[in-house]
Amino acid sequence: MARPTPLSGFPELLPEQRVVEREVIDTLARTFELHGFANIETRAVEPLDQLLRKGETSKEVYVLRRLQEEAAGADAGLGLHFDLTVPFARYVLENAGRLEFPFRRYQVQRVWRGERPQEGRFREFTQADIDIVGRDTLPFQHDVEVARVMLDALSRLDFLPAFTLQVNNRKLIQGFYAGLGIADVEGAIRIIDKLDKLPPEQVCTRLVEEAGTSAAQADQCLALASIRAGDLSFVERVRELGVEHELLEEGLTELAALVEGCLPLVTDRARILADLRIARGLDYYTGTVFETTLSGLESLGSICSGGRYDSLASDGRTSYPGVGISLGVSRVLVPLLQRGAVTADRSVPSAVLVAVVDEDSRPASERVATALRANDVPCEVVAGAPKFGKQIRYAERRGIPYVWFPGAEGHEVKDIRTGDQEAADPATWRPPAADLRPQVSADRHEASGDETSSDGPTGPAPTTTKEQQQ
Amino acid sequence: MARPTPLSGFPELLPEQRVVEREVIDTLARTFELHGFANIETRAVEPLDQLLRKGETSKEVYVLRRLQEEAAGADAGLGLHFDLTVPFARYVLENAGRLEFPFRRYQVQRVWRGERPQEGRFREFTQADIDIVGRDTLPFQHDVEVARVMLDALSRLDFLPAFTLQVNNRKLIQGFYAGLGIADVEGAIRIIDKLDKLPPEQVCTRLVEEAGTSAAQADQCLALASIRAGDLSFVERVRELGVEHELLEEGLTELAALVEGCLPLVTDRARILADLRIARGLDYYTGTVFETTLSGLESLGSICSGGRYDSLASDGRTSYPGVGISLGVSRVLVPLLQRGAVTADRSVPSAVLVAVVDEDSRPASERVATALRANDVPCEVVAGAPKFGKQIRYAERRGIPYVWFPGAEGHEVKDIRTGDQEAADPATWRPPAADLRPQVSADRHEASGDETSSDGPTGPAPTTTKEQQQ
Numbered sequence: 001m002a003r004p005t006p007l008s009g010f011p012e013l014l015p016e017q018r019v020v021e022r023e024v025i026d027t028l029a030r031t032f033e034l035h036g037f038a039n040i041e042t043r044a045v046e047p048l049d050q051l052l053r054k055g056e057t058s059k060e061v062y063v064l065r066r067l068q069e070e071a072a073g074a075d076a077g078l079g080l081h082f083d084l085t086v087p088f089a090r091y092v093l094e095n096a097g098r099l100e101f102p103f104r105r106y107q108v109q110r111v112w113r114g115e116r117p118q119e120g121r122f123r124e125f126t127q128a129d130i131d132i133v134g135r136d137t138l139p140f141q142h143d144v145e146v147a148r149v150m151l152d153a154l155s156r157l158d159f160l161p162a163f164t165l166q167v168n169n170r171k172l173i174q175g176f177y178a179g180l181g182i183a184d185v186e187g188a189i190r191i192i193d194k195l196d197k198l199p200p201e202q203v204c205t206r207l208v209e210e211a212g213t214s215a216a217q218a219d220q221c222l223a224l225a226s227i228r229a230g231d232l233s234f235v236e237r238v239r240e241l242g243v244e245h246e247l248l249e250e251g252l253t254e255l256a257a258l259v260e261g262c263l264p265l266v267t268d269r270a271r272i273l274a275d276l277r278i279a280r281g282l283d284y285y286t287g288t289v290f291e292t293t294l295s296g297l298e299s300l301g302s303i304c305s306g307g308r309y310d311s312l313a314s315d316g317r318t319s320y321p322g323v324g325i326s327l328g329v330s331r332v333l334v335p336l337l338q339r340g341a342v343t344a345d346r347s348v349p350s351a352v353l354v355a356v357v358d359e360d361s362r363p364a365s366e367r368v369a370t371a372l373r374a375n376d377v378p379c380e381v382v383a384g385a386p387k388f389g390k391q392i393r394y395a396e397r398r399g400i401p402y403v404w405f406p407g408a409e410g411h412e413v414k415d416i417r418t419g420d421q422e423a424a425d426p427a428t429w430r431p432p433a434a435d436l437r438p439q440v441s442a443d444r445h446e447a448s449g450d451e452t453s454s455d456g457p458t459g460p461a462p463t464t465t466k467e468q469q470q
Numbered sequence: 471m472a473r474p475t476p477l478s479g480f481p482e483l484l485p486e487q488r489v490v491e492r493e494v495i496d497t498l499a500r501t502f503e504l505h506g507f508a509n510i511e512t513r514a515v516e517p518l519d520q521l522l523r524k525g526e527t528s529k530e531v532y533v534l535r536r537l538q539e540e541a542a543g544a545d546a547g548l549g550l551h552f553d554l555t556v557p558f559a560r561y562v563l564e565n566a567g568r569l570e571f572p573f574r575r576y577q578v579q580r581v582w583r584g585e586r587p588q589e590g591r592f593r594e595f596t597q598a599d600i601d602i603v604g605r606d607t608l609p610f611q612h613d614v615e616v617a618r619v620m621l622d623a624l625s626r627l628d629f630l631p632a633f634t635l636q637v638n639n640r641k642l643i644q645g646f647y648a649g650l651g652i653a654d655v656e657g658a659i660r661i662i663d664k665l666d667k668l669p670p671e672q673v674c675t676r677l678v679e680e681a682g683t684s685a686a687q688a689d690q691c692l693a694l695a696s697i698r699a700g701d702l703s704f705v706e707r708v709r710e711l712g713v714e715h716e717l718l719e720e721g722l723t724e725l726a727a728l729v730e731g732c733l734p735l736v737t738d739r740a741r742i743l744a745d746l747r748i749a750r751g752l753d754y755y756t757g758t759v760f761e762t763t764l765s766g767l768e769s770l771g772s773i774c775s776g777g778r779y780d781s782l783a784s785d786g787r788t789s790y791p792g793v794g795i796s797l798g799v800s801r802v803l804v805p806l807l808q809r810g811a812v813t814a815d816r817s818v819p820s821a822v823l824v825a826v827v828d829e830d831s832r833p834a835s836e837r838v839a840t841a842l843r844a845n846d847v848p849c850e851v852v853a854g855a856p857k858f859g860k861q862i863r864y865a866e867r868r869g870i871p872y873v874w875f876p877g878a879e880g881h882e883v884k885d886i887r888t889g890d891q892e893a894a895d896p897a898t899w900r901p902p903a904a905d906l907r908p909q910v911s912a913d914r915h916e917a918s919g920d921e922t923s924s925d926g927p928t929g930p931a932p933t934t935t936k937e938q939q940q
Contacts, residue, residue, distance in 0.1 A: 003785050004564045007548075010515060012561065014568055015508040015575065022509060033819035034843040036850030038485040039492060043594055044514070044580065045480060052537075060537075066584035067522075067531045067549070078477075079537070091482065094474045098484055100817065100867050102853065105485065110514065114536035124513050139853045141832075152843075315473050347570065349503035362611075370734075373504040373622075380506030383572065383609045397570050 009123035017337045019344035019438045024157060024333060025108055028128050031153040032106040037130055040105050042087035045078040050086060060113040080112040084129040089313035092133055092320055101135040122330055131324030133312055138321040140254055143288040143308055144261035150325045151265040159342040159442030162295040164271040167258055168278040169288055172251025176224055179245030180217050187211040192225050193279035227276040232256055234274045258288060286310040290325050303332045344438040346399025351431050352379035353395040354404045359385050364406050371426035392416055401435050479593035487807045489814035489908045494627060494803060495578055498598050501623040502576040507600055510575050512557035515548040520560060530583040550582040554599040559783035562603055562790055571605040592800055601794030603782055608791040610724055613758040613778055614731035620774060620795045621735040629812040629912030632765040634741040637728055638748040639758055642721025646694055649715030650687050657681040662695050663749035697746040702726055704744040728758060756780040760795050773802045814908040816869025821901050822849035823865040824874045829855050834876050841896035862886055871905045
């Protein structure tokens, strides 16, 4: 066949880019497990009626049809999942009798959204979700826990630019609006959400005209939305607005506990921000909400979002409250890889290329390789027996740091970067730890640079929106 | 919603079963990397025309349609991949200019086949493929290499029953038949393939009647097919049949080199068998063919198959020969999990549950957990502050081996299996290595037992056929 071209929206990685992705996923998995989260995977498909329960996502679903079926009417009734929350809720219900609650799980899988390719949205991408789900009840403490876990995980991804976990609480907003006497709380929240795009005066006008607030109420809504703090000072600033409501008090207490619980994890690179402007996620969540932005990469939108659901799932008799966060792995990683902002130093796992003197001595080279592998040193043996110069170029092109020369008199290993060569025993020799595996490194300068156009295997650069992430 | 039921053909695992699957995949990945294979993943979808190039697989393809598209005529022209070979061939062509050849890659991903659920065939399952692909040429040595790598990998899966890698070579068969003067070589091979199901006399009759061989030629075909050897003795036995042909000689030499190269890896559990009866894979491959069966689980069919393609991919000007093997991870694992033949000793990663004395001292418990995690000890902190007895039962139900009691005077850690309790410092304490992570263990007796019917999350027991595996 002719040389194929990439499919828009379906990014693929070269081997050296995949090294970076695996390192990210391994780091996330290790962190989640240190915090006691069990891994699961769910099937890629769900019944369509489950996927379409939220009307607004219907446009995004890929429906499956078996090829030999005649027409759309014969659809299998299955679609590809568009997030990991819907399948997790179904998994919890299906296996409730076999799970221990509260159930902490993490899940790293691809999801699919059949949107028309536009603005770099991916049609296939990887998400990493953590959730804690309880049976009937779930202590608020777990809201703090998931925030801490994700802060810990993101902090360990040291190639990332600085990031800010922005938190808010639906009860706080709802209670504040109710305490103000606003009748159409949902409508007012939807208008406040436009503060990203509209000047405050216009938002104010629309609150009055569309949500039926008074001018004074609208001013108070804007005042609340302007509060941001990286510490507990936001509590006093909310109180100074003079609004009182039981739900507001509950939300304030929760948000304060959340910020307080996260403060010990704050560093130069990992920030927490109580941001009372966040309104968007409130449609879905019933308490805590999370968003996360990267410094210098704010255009990516929130890379990591989530919150508390009073009822993640319910079978009618039992309700399963949950709290979770979802990290858009592809959303963060693909743009950074495209910019060359994070790279691996070789495209193969081999730390050593074992040279072959001539075809007759191949078994000797194979024995060296077997000894190195027994010692956990990844290596490969040259195919054929070309001249040593060609064997060294083979290693150079792949970034393999060492070439091993077996000899009847003894063995020598050469660091082809420095040219240093020394005698070595295949049963005991190991390279320095940094050479054992491909090393991932970041170029911070590139991270916040302009997006480069790319015909590469990673596809077009994404400028995704929040919906795609959670 | 009501409690959902499993989808037939889409197996899912409970957290403790997923522990086993991850251990298997990690072991495979580690082994492949020790042998210098780089990991890649490809997108889940391919253009339909690529998927349908082999007519016989067309029935198995899941076609995608975006929900808002009206009818089947508006199909996106995409289908889910049904193996990892078609996408890999496309990836090689697409990225040929950015890859170094010979290119060793491994790939562990799900594939989908839209077949009607029957005989336990999965519609979604995981495969682990290794391939080496060259540009224009690929030395035969790599056929030996992939066999050795897969033997090494399967040997490390110590919960597996004994297995036998069965090998043959298309050139040997084709050359033998040609040397015999059989005109319809392909037809004769297809009939010989029925030796699994039909008695030799019937196969003989059909060779004569349908493939037009003489009775003597048919006898020679059967004689060749009866040769099996775990060493190089098959070479002499083939020669004794007195057939001569250049291609036969080439095939014999290759098969002998393959067996010889694998002999050093043979153990009680890992066997190699030159099996000249294998005919099935010869349709697809041009030289070496591999199949693998598990002792006592022969009903699963070949769990690991592959071979040599003279042209894995071609863009018209350049051809890319390849050799590879594909392991059916779900095919092997799901039946063993269903039988309880392999299990993990806990359902959570936590090695330690950190107790909470009362809500006021929660920060002290959190500090213990942070110290343990800094030391790479997975742990979780009790939510709330129930009585210690309830906290211990929480750990017991999840299989968490240790409970940590923080105290103002000092810390103690209790092994809840033995009841032993001792003073400990959270900054330095580590459990024995065997307690650090969930341990996977095998019950060999169960492995070869009858398949139990199961309504469990792993779905119906599979009795898959060879096609599904590669």
